[in-house]
Amino acid sequence: MEITRAQLTGFRSYEACELTPCEGVNVLLGDNGQGKTNVLEALYVCCTGRSHRTRQDRELIRWGAEFASVRVDAMRRDGSHEVEIVLPALGRRRIKVSGQEIARSGELMGHITGVLFSPEDLRTVKDGPAERRRFVDMALSQIKPAYYYALQRYARALKQRNETLKTIAVQPSYMAMLDSWDEQLSTAGAELMRQRRAYIEKLSRAAAETHRDISDDRERLEIRYLPSVTMGDDAQANMEALFTARETDVRRMTTSVGAHRDDVQILVEGRDVRAFGSQGQQRTAALSMRLSELDVMREQLGEWPMLMLDDVMSELDPGRRRQLVGRLKGIQTFITCTDAEDLAGAGVGRAWRVEGGALKQL
Template sequence: MYVKNIRLINFRNYYSLNIKLNEKTNVFIGKNAQGKTNLLEAIYICGTGKSFRTSRDKEIINFDKNEAYVGSEINIGKYEKFIEIKLERDKAKRIRVNKTELKSHKELYSGLNVVVFSPEDLKLVKGGPSERRNFLDTEISQIKPVYNFNINRYNKVLFQRNNLLRSGKFQENISNLLEIFDLQMANIGTEIILERYRYIKELSSILEITHNNITSSKEKLELHYISNIEILDNKIEMEKRYLDKLRNNVKSDIESSFTQLGPHRDDIFININNKELKTYGSQGQQRTAVLSIKLSEVELIKKQKGVYPVLLLDDVFSELDEERRRYLIHSFKNMQTLITVTDAVDLKEMDNIEKSIYYIDNGQLS
């Protein structure tokens, strides 16, 4: 799996760019704020339909323009796809796959799997539960598109239920009205929780090996999925207990005007040597943990899909010591990788790998 080329028009600081990419390693060198990360963002959007930097599409459009375009040809084993995304300031983004326009960006399944690793990913450890839930939702959706469909359905039902709760103090028959939503929430929510639980379990089995290799078995890194709904092997029984909890919590939900139970409240506990990494881990331990998680994601996608994803490394080499840089370089030899660095000195460990090097200055490549 690899991206053959990328074309940008009015995308952030790129007025016009058309670049053919190396199937292996692509290195982009430039000072800060020159447009290196923008290239990675464009490829990520082609894979997932959204940015890893912002939830507001209009921020991606060049300041001087009202619309932007991203186009990319991707090779996925025996077939190819052409992904096009048009962004407009006052309209929803439009996506075409092989010249056929999708009804909604939520329908996008490009087949392009991407894993991004940047200094911002420390939010996975340092941030709140929503950061970790977003991580789960994004990564699982790449492997199983039906999961993204379930997330969208769940969020719609949750929104409707919360609206009803806010007006519930004035409705005598609110319990009967809530029952309609509770049945749907228990059904879809059970699917989501079980899928997340399975993902964390599979990721953890790979993570144990990855982190042991990176730290020479000096640290034990563990992920635990935490839900306020009891996780059972019997899906039917789990859904039944979930529904009972929703019914029994109605009074509390009405008082808070919010649905307090369900996957929208879940979290991942990340522990290092049996202690919470967020509280007790050093900056170096937190950074190494995120690196381990990202590389384990890569291997899990390979296991599930049969091919490696495209790996996007945004200014991470300067954040890692020499030993971890060497390990990272060894890890991406078998896949297409796009790397941003601020100084060519960071390339010294890459002398023996196939690569193309680009220099970026204010949105201009050479």
């Protein structure tokens, strides 16, 4: 997949800008705080409907502006795709796919596909399980819109079950209502678990290979799914787990078991990199995971998604940089950097100077 044009209006530091990237390596060059990441963020919003930096749409709207909008045109094997997202300061966001306004947010998924590696990715490795679930959820939602809908169903049922648990504390007769929420939660949860297991198995295989290359054969990376329900990924096992947890859940007024408690373990040389990895090992593990996400997405989608690398080059030693650059062939890539020297050997196709929220093609 290739982005042929991107237009940002009132998005972060941009009043209005347009770029027509090439199919190879595109570079955004500029000093700190000039608006490089903002461009990648806008592209990422068109892939997933969400920013990687904030959940608040308002933060994406240029200060003082009435709305922010991003439009991305892409060429894929099956033809052209366009996504346009308008985020008004007041009111609901509007999304158009190929000119048609969509009714459900899931309809956005899978049109513009991309993988973003950013400094925030270190959190996937270092922070709590929520970050790792998000890593998996965002990739799977782009590959399979059905997964995104299952996530939504799950979140709704979970909210209702938790509310019911709170009601039970004052009205014990509401206990019977748990049955129906348990059932909905189990069906959606089982679907999430099955897809997560299959995805993480593929990811782990790809990541082992990527990591071996990037670390120059020095390190072994393994990614393991740690489901919250250990008896099985089916609805029945989820039902039983919820039933067993009922007493605890009523006491704590929250749901203690299910897909929202899943985790993913990342091991380097057989040890949990979260606890035992050095900063550099954690960074490389995060990079390997993103590059593997790219591989798995290609396998599933039948074509490469685009790749966005934010602030990556300067952090890698020359060997790792070479390995990374070697992988970019045939993949439309967007790279941000402050120093053009860091790009030696990257085969830059098109470059822009980013300054004070304006883009100038070099």
